[in-house]
Amino acid sequence: MRRRVIIVTAVHPPSAPFLPDAYKSLCQQELPDGWEWHWLIQEDGRTDEVAPYVPADERITFRQGRPGGPGVARTMALAHAEGEYVKVLDADDQLPEGALARDLRALEDDPSIGWATSRVLDLLHDGTTVGFDGDPAGGAIERGDVLDFWKANGFRAQVHPATLFVRRGLLLALGGWMALPASEDTGLLLALNATSRGWFSPEVGLLYRKWAGQMTSHAAHTDAGEREARMAIVEARARELGSLGWAYPAMGTP
Numbered sequence: 001m002r003r004r005v006i007i008v009t010a011v012h013p014p015s016a017p018f019l020p021d022a023y024k025s026l027c028q029q030e031l032p033d034g035w036e037w038h039w040l041i042q043e044d045g046r047t048d049e050v051a052p053y054v055p056a057d058e059r060i061t062f063r064q065g066r067p068g069g070p071g072v073a074r075t076m077a078l079a080h081a082e083g084e085y086v087k088v089l090d091a092d093d094q095l096p097e098g099a100l101a102r103d104l105r106a107l108e109d110d111p112s113i114g115w116a117t118s119r120v121l122d123l124l125h126d127g128t129t130v131g132f133d134g135d136p137a138g139g140a141i142e143r144g145d146v147l148d149f150w151k152a153n154g155f156r157a158q159v160h161p162a163t164l165f166v167r168r169g170l171l172l173a174l175g176g177w178m179a180l181p182a183s184e185d186t187g188l189l190l191a192l193n194a195t196s197r198g199w200f201s202p203e204v205g206l207l208y209r210k211w212a213g214q215m216t217s218h219a220a221h222t223d224a225g226e227r228e229a230r231m232a233i234v235e236a237r238a239r240e241l242g243s244l245g246w247a248y249p250a251m252g253t254p
Contacts, residue, residue, distance in 0.1 A: 002034055002036050003034060003035050003036070003083070003084055004035070004036055004037065004038050004082065004083030004084065004085075005031065005035065005036075005038075005083055005084075005085045005087055005100060005104060005165075006037070006038055006039075006040060006081040006082070006083040006085065006087065006168065007026065007037055007039040007040065007087050007089050008040050008042070008074050008077045008078070008081065008086055008087070008088055008089070009022065009039065009040065009041045009042070009077075009088075009089050009090065009091050010043075010044055010071075010073035010074050010077070010090070010091065011042070011043055011050055011073075011091040012043065012044045012045060012050070012067075012091075013045075013047055013049035013050055014213040015090075015091040015213070016049060016050040016052075016053040016091065017053055018091055018092040018093075018209065019054060019055070019091055020055060021094055022089055022091060022093065022094055022095075023039075023057070025094035025095040025096070026039060026089070026095060026100075028095075028097050029095060029097070029099065029100040029101065030097075030098070030101060031100060031101055031104065032104070032105075037059065037100065038059050038060075038061070038082075038083060039057075039059060039060045039061070040077040041054055041060060041061070041063070041077075041091075042062075042064070042065065042074065042077040043062070043063070043064040043065070043073070044065070044068065044069060044072065044073040045064065045065075045066070045067040046065070046066075047064075050062075050064075061080060063076075063077070063080070069180075069181060069182075069184065070090075070177075070184065070185075071176070071177030071178060071179065071180060071184030071185070071188075072177075072179070074088070074176065075175075075176030081168055083168060084167065085103075085104065085107065085165060085166065085167060085168060086165070086166050086168050086171055087100060087103065087164070087165045088161070088163070088164045088185070090162055092209040092211065093123075093162060093206055093208055093209055094123065094206070094207040094209070095205070095206065095207075096204050096205065096206070096207060098203070099118065099203075099205040099206065100165075102116075102118065102201050102205065103116045103118070103165035103201070103205065104165070106165075106201065107165070107199070110199075111249060112197055112249060113140065113196075113197050113198065113199050114166065114167055114170045114192060114195070114196030114198065114248045114249075115164060115165065115167065115170070115192045115196065115198045115199070116163075116164075116165040116166075116198065116200070116201065117141075117160060117161075117163045117164060117165070117189075117198065117200050117201070118160075118163045118200065118201040118203060118204065118205025118206060119131070119135055119163075119200075119201065119202055119203060119204045119205060119206075120132075120162070120163060120204070120205070120206045120207075120208050121204050121206070121207055121208065122207075122208050122209075122210050123207040123208060123209045123210065125210070125211060129207065131204075134158065135158070135159075136158050136200050137200075138200055138201055138202040139200065140197055140198070140199060141193065141197065141198035141199060141200055142197055143193060143194065143195070143196065143197060143242070143247065144194065145193065146158065146189060146190060146193035147190050147193055147235070147238050147239070147242075150186075150190065151235065155186075155227075155231045157189060157190075159189070159198070160206065160208070161185035161186050161188065162185060162206060162208060163206045164185070164188070164189065164192075167248075170195075170196060170248050171188075173248075174188065174191050174192065174195070174241075176188070178233075178234065178237070180230055180233070180234075181226065181230075182226075182230060183227075183230045183234060187230075187233070187234040187237060187238075190234055190235070190237070191237055191238055193238070194238040194239070194241040194242040195241055195242075195246060195247050195248055196247060196248035196249075
């Protein structure tokens with residue numbers, strides 16, 4: 001019986017033309033024997049503008065739903081996620097060769113690890129890439145480390161939530177992505193860090209496309225009042241989870 005890694009992608013019409021590039025990067029991934037990937041593409045809305053860009057491949061499932069933002073779209077996709085692991089891939093991003101296998105190996109080799117992240121390079125419009133200093137050392141990330149760093153560094157985590165690879169059961173237990181207009185992936189990352197150990201790979205695991213239409217470039221994303229509220233609820237959730245004492249793996253499991 002083959003085992004599955006589920007790739008979850010939220011998409012809206014402006015980002016749909018990048019889906020073929022994301023698909024190409026998925027097709028370049030090699031997984032260990034006995035493993036396969038399945039790509040769940042969830043449109044944030046119901047239009048006729050996304051489907052033409054969805055590749056024809058039996059390993060891809062495309063669905064639509066009421067608009068609610070990328071966090072809602074990804075969480076709705078989980079209803080159809082039949083696999084042990086979930087990998088986030090935004091519609092406009094790409095996976096370098098080997099990224100999926102590294103993530104999988106990190107969690108398969110250590111049952112105490114609940115999630116994995118990796119180094120990111122910005123992918124510019126001319127095809128060049130830009131990296132950044134300040135990545136953590138490769139290896140395990142202990143509970144609470146991401147929250148502490150995020151709080152001390154202007155609400156910027158030392159690992160990127162767009163690179164997340166996570167155990168499906170843990171993701172479901174935390175309710176998926178936060179119900180926020182933005183920063184929903186940061187909210188999930190901090191909740192994961194509050195309840196489980198993580199992993200960071202210093203090898204490049206994501207090409208993060210920079211373009212004018214991406215949601216993080218919109219003025220609303222940096223509105224001071226909204227940002228303050230988002231950060232407050234993200235922090236409060238993580239701290240409450242940490243105070244409850246619940247952790248993955250549960251007591252008595254490996």
